[in-house]
Structures are given as C-alpha cells and as structure tokens.
Amino acid sequence: MARLAGSSKLLRAMNESATMALLIDRGTLTRGELRELTGLSKPTTSDVLRTLTEAGLAVVVGHTSGGPGPNAEVYAVNPAAATVLAISVRDVSETLHAPFEAALCDLGGAVLARAAYPSDPADGDPVGTVRAIAADLCARAGRDRVTHLQLGVPGSYDPGTGTIRHIDVTGWGRPGLVTELAAALDLTVDADNDVNLAAIAERHRGAAAGSGSFALLWLGAGLGCAIDLGTSLLRGATGGAGEIGYVPLGLAAPGQPRDLQSLAGGPAVAALGAAHGFTGATAEEMVADAARADSDAAAAFLGALADRIAVVLAVVAALVDPPLVVLAGEVAQAGGARLRDLVTEAFHRNTPLRTPVEVTALTDDAVLLGAMDSGLRSVRESLVDSLNARPIPAR
C-alpha cells in the first residue's frame, strides 16, 4: 500500500522515467508520439527530451518525412548508454559444450560480440575468468566498459549472500562470489539458474512470446521447471522453486521409481531407450534417433517416454495451472513436435487437465539468450528507476 509522495522535483523525475520507459519499450518515437503517450504538453516533452539527450540517455536517430510541415525528430534510447555482458557457465561433465559462452550487447539489445571459451581463461578463478572474457569481448566490440554482468549458472543463486549454490564448476560455489565480482570489476552483477534464463528467453523470443505467464519444463540430464508468473519468475525461499526432480511418487516402495527424476530424468530416459533397443550415447541422441525413425520400436519408446513426461506435466499443471507449458531441454528439443503430440495425447488420456503444451521454439543457446534478455531488463530498469526518486517507507 505504500505510495510515493513528493513535490515538483518528483514530478519531473517521473516524467523523465515515463519518457525513458516508453523509448525503451517502443524503440523509436517522435516528440509528438511521446506527447500522445505520456499525455504531457509539447513544451514539457521537449524539455524532458532535452534533459535525457544531454544526459546521454536518448539520441536523435532520424527524421520523419512524407507529410506536410517540418520533419519531426525521431528519438531512441542511446544504445551506447550501457553495455551488458552475459555469460553462460556450464558444467562440462554433463554436455559436450564449451564451459563458457558469452555475449556483449548494448542498451538497444544489439549483440556487439559473442564467443565461446573452450577452456577456462583463468583456470578456476571466476574473477579472472570474467575479467578475461570481458576484456576479450570489449576489444572485439570496441567498447571500453561493461555496465552490468548477467551470469547463467547450473545451480541456484542466493541474492542474500551473493552466493551461487549447488554448482559443480571449480571456484564458482565460493561464498559471496557474486558480490566479489561486482566489487572487483566495478559493475552490477546478477546471476540466475540456467533453466530460469531459458524460460526468460522463451518468453522474449520463443514459444511463450505471447503468453501472459507459462511454465517451462526442462527435460535434459536433470529435470527442471521454471514458473513464469508474468512479471517475474517464481524463485522460492531458497532459490529451489522448480526442483521438480524431487517430487515424490507416493509412499516409498521398493522397485518403484521414487521421484520424478528417476521417472523422467536423463538416466531414466536413457535406460528406457536402451530397453527399446536404442544405442545412442545419451538420452538426447536416442530420442533424436527415435523421433526420426518410423519403426515400431521408435513408436513404443516415444510413447512410453511421453507417458512419463505427461506425469511430470500433470504435476505442474495441477499445482500451478499455467496457461501454457513449454517443453525445453535437450530431450524435448530432440523429440520435437512428434514428442509434443504424444505427450499431449498421454496427458489428456490420464488427467482431466487441458493445459496447452508446446515445444521450445529456440534453436540457439537458450541460456545465453535468456541471460542477455535478463541483463538488459536489469540495466533498463535501473536506468529508469535511477531517474526517479526515493519511495516512502512501507509499513
């Protein structure tokens, strides 16, 4: 219930914030369009834009033409006002990918430079690693400073202590690492779970683009779930929300799968594939082989897999009731639309729930894309908020 109170200064701050937020949301706008959208008068709009331009936050990017009268100036956010570094940190024991994939983008969202780092540049020292990656990408992009760093990690992040937890990459579990990085590199840093970031990417440019909220079901070596509430992700008290692998399957009974991880996790899928005669090295390969094949064995394998995934789906649908569930992760990607249809069929056969199901629409590295999206959002928000004033204390 806390509301802002203040004087004329606050009003100006709010009008600058509103203008900046509109420029960020809509890309390019003329003075007249801004006047329309903010409801402010012509002189005020001009004055606000002058201030923003002088502060280096907005720039004139062109002029209109065609109509009668002078050509209106077209304004946009100054892309050079901030630089975001996104780094996806991976546990290489589980994948064939490079341990670090990173990208640099400007405030407008344009990717300035991107690279994978097959070996750790500083060999186990996260601060050195990030410093080296930042230096390399800045050199390639011709930038001199990074404003914000967004990390994507296979683990959970505790913002209270600035510590990344449950991570199996040397040095990265060190207590207070994120705080340390912020201090050592003089920038703001945020970290997030890789599945959460994949969900953010899916919302910004994937299958969930139009959806108000949705849940992402990650089917890979591990089982994960991200719950997008529309405005933010459900993170949980200890950053453990979505750890769906721990969901038990009833009372403990010998011989039965104990939890969802043992029902639909990577090893379980691989075992199921092997039982159906598939010989790939990983669950992903077996599913990909089966999805391409036209044999009875393939149909049986995918059908059995779909039955299991439908169970996971039902747990999420019953508890959260999202308007959409997106299947992502290596296994889902390998199974594609064929697997999706089988899962939907099994879901409808076994439950009264009717939550729509999609597969990921992303082919690129979803975690890195999500880290870029998330980092951009942070920077943009802090930029807009920094124009605004202190709120009155709540409670």
Place this chain on the structure above:
Amino acid sequence: MARLAGSSKLLRAMNESATMALLIDRGTLTRGELRELTGLSKPTTSDVLRTLTEAGLAVVVGHTSGGPGPNAEVYAVNPAAATVLAISVRDVSETLHAPFEAALCDLGGAVLARAAYPSDPADGDPVGTVRAIAADLCARAGRDRVTHLQLGVPGSYDPGTGTIRHIDVTGWGRPGLVTELAAALDLTVDADNDVNLAAIAERHRGAAAGSGSFALLWLGAGLGCAIDLGTSLLRGATGGAGEIGYVPLGLAAPGQPRDLQSLAGGPAVAALGAAHGFTGATAEEMVADAARADSDAAAAFLGALADRIAVVLAVVAALVDPPLVVLAGEVAQAGGARLRDLVTEAFHRNTPLRTPVEVTALTDDAVLLGAMDSGLRSVRESLVDSLNARPIPAR
C-alpha cells in the same frame, strides 16, 4: 516498464493517496508523523488532511497530550467511509455447518455484525439471498449501505466472466452471477476460493503472519493448496492453481493410489483410520480421536497419515519452495501439533527438503475471516487508487 506521467494535479493525487495509505496501514497518526513519513511539508500535509477530512475519508480521533505546546490532532481513517460484507458460502453436503456465514465490517476492520444463516433466506436465488443477508446485517449494525461484497465459495472464480465454477450450491454456478450481483445490489463484488481465503486469513492473523510468502495445505474432505506469493495468491490460468488432488502418483498402475486425492483426501484418510480400528463418522473425528489417544493404534494411524501428508508436502515444497507450509483444514486442525511433528519427521526422513511446517493458528471460521480481510483490502485499495490518476498505457 510503464510509468506514470502528469502535472501538478497528479502530484496532489499522489500525495493524497500516500497519506491515505499511511493512515490505513498505521491506524492513527498525527500531522507531524505524517509529515515525517511522507516527507511533505507542514502546509501541504495540512492541506491534504483537510481535503481528506472534507471528503469524509479521514477523521480526527483525538489529541496528543503530555508534551509542551498545543496538543496535536490525531487522524485516522473514517471507519464509516465504507462497509464490507463478507459471506462464506458452503456446500452443506460435506459439512455440518450452516450454508451461509456472513459478517459486516467497517473500513477500520471492526466487525459490526455477524451471523450464520442455517437455511437459505431466498432458497436458491443467490441475488435474493445476498440481499436478505445484507439487509439483516445492516439492520443489526445500523448501516444503510454496503460498499463491497466479498464471497468465499467452494469452487473457483473466473473474474473474466464473473462466473463461479465447480460449485455445488444451487444457483451459485450461474454464468455471470458475480457481475449480476454487482449490478443488482449496486456495489463492487469479488469472489474467491475458500482455501485461498483461508490462506489470506492465515497471513493476516494466523500462523503465516510474519512470513513473506507461504503455502497453505488444506486437508479436509478435499485436498487443496493455496500459494501465497507475498503480494498476491497464485491463481492460475483457469483459477485452478492449487488443485493438488489431481497430482498423479506416477504411471497409472492398478491397485495403487492414482493421485494425491486418493492418497490423502478425506475418504482415503477415513479408510486409513477405519483400517486402524477407528470408528468416527468422518476423517476429522477419527484423527481427533487418535490425536487424543495414547494407544499403539493411534500412533500407527497418525504415523501412516503423516507419511501420506509428507508426500503431499514434498510435492509442494519441491515445486514452489515456500519458506513455510501451513497445514489447515479439518483434518490438520484435528491432528494439531502432534500430527505436525509426525509430518515434519516423515518429511525429513523421506526427502532432502527442509521446508518449515506449521499447523493453522486459527480457531474461528478461517474462510469468513479471510473474506473479511480480502474484502477490506479491495475496498482500501480502490479507495486509495480512486484518489490517484490514470496510468499511461503500456506496450
């Protein structure tokens, strides 16, 4: 990212809103305290309070004394500025309670009148029923008008169509009923699921009072779950969030409990009690008997019940990771602290999760209390917001 923009008028509106919100949150405040909290100057604070008082929203409730100088006037929200009617609608086939329990309270939260209605005053016509209840309570309280009606229903509410769904009370499932009530009685109406309202009461005056967020596990005839996210409840795309009874227990297998409802729902608990030699008429009675008893059978029954509840708990804890889970509903209430301890023990024994568990601290009708809390919140928010101006359009 949408921000407000505007002129001096907006500023005044904001300052009035902020002042009103503080009065609502803190109860009573002097001009000086408001000045401190809002950061506004003395003349502005005076002016805002004059406006609020003239509008009938604030009143002087007393004077300070003791210090030197004149006695400062103490302001508070005018309790007569709004009247909230809360009605809990029940499915009598499942309980021994009256079908309607209702209370009238003022803007300050004081209960003006309260009554249970053992028979339906208008016999199956919701509009007539509500009208009769409102008239009766208004007469007792000496009020002439109700501002807002908050319904608590055993079912889910779809705000889009104003329809209550999955409700087994004659007439109450009629499409558009809530909209119809608002029009017929000339007031604002909101409805919510009974378990959700119990969670709201638990947050305001129960076991979750200090917690930022929490989950409420409802153990009664049905199984339910409310997920409090701190600022709001998780409702889901179709109002079906928390329908935890549908959570499947693995692949369909004959002879096994199929879902959580058949594992820990009322009938399953009653069957478990009967198997342990308990003879109560309902699950609630059996659990209450066992909780009071010191026999081996009681210990075995409660232990087996706790094992089952721990499974439900694990599902919620793994997916949502709340900082606290409150056990509520007839069965949990009957089991009390003894059951809670057994559940915690079983939970720790079978999962790596460590979510704290409590039992409900409410003895009164949680749904009615929650309906009052929720209705009050609505009225207060709309009151504060009505002082404020139109937001600029997003996207």
Place this chain on the structure above:
DNA sequence: ACAATAGTAAATCTACTTTCCTATTACGAG
C-alpha cells in the same frame, strides 16, 4: 514567565499548460 510545539499565513519556487508565433515541408493552382 518561558521554552517548546502545533498550526496558519505570506512569499517564493518549480514545473506544467495554454496560447501564440515562426519555420519548414507538401501540394496544387496558375
């Protein structure tokens, strides 16, 4: 009597709006 505090009044300041003016462009008539 005096010090401290509550509340009001007057003067000032900030930022927004309305109104008016000038400059620029497209278009069509001559």
Place this chain on the structure above:
DNA sequence: CTCGTAATAGGAAAGTAGATTTACTATTGT
C-alpha cells in the same frame, strides 16, 4: 516550373497549480 497555401514541428511567453521556506500566532508544560 513557380509560388501561394495548408499543415505541422518546435519554441517562446504568459499564466496556473501545488509545494516549500520562512515567519508568525496560539497553546501547553515546567
């Protein structure tokens, strides 16, 4: 093809709303 006209962008001047600072009066306790 040229020039006048209508339409529009942007800015300047005047006016207004609301907040602040400062000064003053009234009230209460020591």
